[in-house]
Amino acid sequence: MAPSTITVGTRKSPLAMAQAELVVASLQAIFPESSFPIHGMTTTGDRDQNTALYNFGGKGLWTTQLEEKLVAKELDIVVHSLKDMPTTLPSDCTLGAVTKREDPRDVLVMKKALRDTKGYKTLADLPDGSIIGTSSIRRIAQLARRYPGLKFKDVRGNIQTRLKKLDEDPELSAIVLAAAGLLRMDLGEHISQYLDVDNGGILHAVGQGALGVECRAGDQSVLEALKKIEDKDTLLACSAERSLMRELEGGCSVPIGAETKWVDGKLRLRATVVSVTGKEGVDAEVLESITTEEEATELGKRVARDL
Numbered sequence: 565m566a567p568s569t570i571t572v573g574t575r576k577s578p579l580a581m582a583q584a585e586l587v588v589a590s591l592q593a594i595f596p597e598s599s600f601p602i603h604g605m606t607t608t609g610d611r612d613q614n615t616a617l618y619n620f621g622g623k624g625l626w627t628t629q630l631e632e633k634l635v636a637k638e639l640d641i642v643v644h645s646l647k648d649m650p651t652t653l654p655s656d657c658t659l660g661a662v663t664k665r666e667d668p669r670d671v672l673v674m675k676k677a678l679r680d681t682k683g684y685k686t687l688a689d690l691p692d693g694s695i696i697g698t699s700s701i702r703r704i705a706q707l708a709r710r711y712p713g714l715k716f717k718d719v720r721g722n723i724q725t726r727l728k729k730l731d732e733d734p735e736l737s738a739i740v741l742a743a744a745g746l747l748r749m750d751l752g753e754h755i756s757q758y759l760d761v762d763n764g765g766i767l768h769a770v771g772q773g774a775l776g777v778e779c780r781a782g783d784q785s786v787l788e789a790l791k792k793i794e795d796k797d798t799l800l801a802c803s804a805e806r807s808l809m810r811e812l813e814g815g816c817s818v819p820i821g822a823e824t825k826w827v828d829g830k831l832r833l834r835a836t837v838v839s840v841t842g843k844e845g846v847d848a849e850v851l852e853s854i855t856t857e858e859e860a861t862e863l864g865k866r867v868a869r870d871l
């Protein structure tokens with residue numbers, strides 16, 4: 565039986581709150597008798613809006629304070645964007661569920677004025693010297709590798725803030741965001757190009773588009789409840805991606821791109837590691853039939869070693 569109250573923590577951004585509500589809605593449908601109050605909290609990652617992400621150095625920017633509340637039993641579960649979760653968790657916490665993935669790709673959002681007046685839609689449409697707003701070195705490095713003429717400018721903040729900066733900053737031509745965030749906020753109309761291996765040659769972040777639900781290790785009733793909302797295909801794909809990253813020892817400061825796809829029951833993992841300048845890069849790909857988390861982990865390690 566599920567506990568009568570499961571207290572849910574997440575970041576306070578509109579996207580994080582929407583994601584927590586999605587998880588609560590699926591739990592509520594299975595456990596109509598239980599209640600799931602949501603607490604939104606500010607984390608280190610939210611507070612320092614002016615420092616580029618790669619200057620932080622530390623991991624767990626978005627997660628540490630929430631984990632402290634979890635361990636202190638002020639919260640029972642924490643809903644994260646899986647891509648913001650470090651690949652190694654504190655020993656008293658565990659990943660209780662990975663839910664069904666939203667579109668994992670990065671997308672280009674072109675400035676509306678450029679779409680309207682010049683018809684620009686894709687990265688290839690942008691003339692040399694155009695400035696893309698992003699603070700992600702994964703995005704910068706891969707874009708610089710494929711489009712050496714592009715320039716970059718730091719743009720941080722939640723999705724709404726970034727869209728506003730694109731509109732208002734005359735220097736910016738476009739920004740790159742996760743499709744998942746825009747789609748979950750019903751802002752999909754801003755998307756001008758979906759990016760992947762075949763489109764722009766940009767690979768998304770490990771775990772992007774999936775939600776990770778963290779709980780206390782050994783909290784059996786909560787773990788059992790969370791298993792009911794887990795999506796096996798997403799879990800296996802993300803386990804392979806996270807294993808790749810763990811093996812490469814990359815945090816958010818190493819430009820690693822990944823792309824997983826189920827092809828006729830087999831999992832294909834493509835990955836790339838690029839130097840910060842985009843001058844050098846390596847790519848690898850494995851397609852394998854897997855059914856367990858252990859096999860997914862092995863697959864991730866193999867691609868990491870190839871890289």
Ligand SMILES: NCc1[nH]cc(CCC(=O)O)c1CC(=O)O
Binds near residue numbers: 646742774775
């Ligand atoms: N780093 C912030 C962050 N963390 C998760 C998402 C998007 C949602 C997701 O990947 O599940 C975003 C925004 C973005 O990268 O555009």
